[in-house]
Amino acid sequence: MPTNLPPQALAKWEEYTRAKTPEEKLKKLEEFYALMPKHKGTEKMEKFIRRRMAELREQIEKRKSAKRGKRPSLMVEKRGAAQLVLVGFTNSGRSTVLSSLTNARVEISPNPFSTIRPVEGMMEFRGTQIQVVEAPPLVPGGVGGTTGIAMALASNADVLGLVVNALERPIDQLKELAKMLRERGIVFGKPEGYVRIKRSKAAPAIIVTNKGRILDGTEDDVKRILSSYGIKRAWVEIEGRVTLEDVEEAVFGEKKYKPFLVFVTRSDLDDKPLGLIERALKDKAVAVLGVPFKKLDKDWLGKKILDALGLIRVFTKAVKEKEPAERAVILPRGSTTLDLAGVIHESLKEGFRYAKIWSKRLPYSPMKVGPDFVLDDCDIVEIHARG
Ligand SMILES: Nc1nc2c(ncn2[C@@H]2O[C@H](COP(=O)(O)OP(=O)(O)O)[C@@H](O)[C@H]2O)c(=O)[nH]1
Ligand SMILES: [Mg+2]
Incomplete structure (x- = not known):
């Protein structure tokens, strides 16, 4: 393990890696989490463990609701050429964006938490449509509830629409969104590289295929990290530029990179944040748009989204x-x-x-x-x- 762990914690980790069902895995991971030391040096690991626990809880919840015969109301079936999911904090203006892009009937309201269930509409443009889904609000620091639903939707999305309010420190909102999503393995933007770990009994050992570059280490470091997590047999694929942190994160599940758009609402009341965000993200985002839209060219926006998805x-x-x-x-x-x-x-x-x-x-x-x-x-x- 990269951080020195007490033997009881290590033992729990071993049990976790052997656990079969999600319930068993979650239990062992919770026990491990309770036992692991928490300080500056273990921050990364804490973050990974929390993410894995959230994923397991979600998996268990989904299975339960499927058993009860309840349709998992959180997922929105995909339609059209691509699905754009609007995420943001409550009152950020998600409903306003949805109703400007589509003809969906939405409730726009200053009451917080007016949108609990996902709402969808279709954005029509030349030849096709993009499905736009308003996720329920994210709560800063939240895990379950509407945050859990929004995260599940974001994870399944083709494109993310980050909705921030120009009047409430929009850059901090973007940072918080990035942090919350990253904890769940969702990264907005293009990857510099990929690490894929396929654990397999068929692998003779830890086999690293390096088609890219490890910026801060060697293939031996990769093997060391994997074995410290109890992995003995696996195929590891590296592409592009990666760090050892990427390798460690990949142990806890592959990261999902999503193209993203930014909607800066209340730009009618203060347009300075829009300019700042545009400049900061112009090479990373598919588009940065001020709301209310001055003139929305859906053909232009639709094409940009299709381009970003390689369609x-x-x-x-x-x-x-x-x-x-x-x-x-x-x-x-x-x-x-x-x-x-x-x-x-x-x-x-x-x-x-x-x-x-x-x-x-x-x-x-x-x-x-x-x-x-x-x-x-x-x-x-x-x-x-x-x-
Ligand atoms: N002036 C102005 N008001 C906005 C804008 N976007 C949203 N609002 C107002 O903010 C409140 C919350 O908007 P809503 O779209 O329902 O937010 P949601 O909770 O993220 O869906 C409503 O009263 C909207 O009219 C905007 O760009 N300009
Ligand atoms: Mg809403």
């Missing part, structure tokens, strides 16, 4: 039709005409002969292309197939 819209056109479909097919960036054919129908893929593409990026349209042609956002595609 493109493709408009198909039937050979006999004059106009392409109004609804786009959503594909991962890098998809080819043949991939598109497969998404539409297996027979189109099997009988694929060629496709015609209309796009401003091409020297002329339509252009006749083969199966390996890489599509781009807003291409119009007509597929010609045999049979």
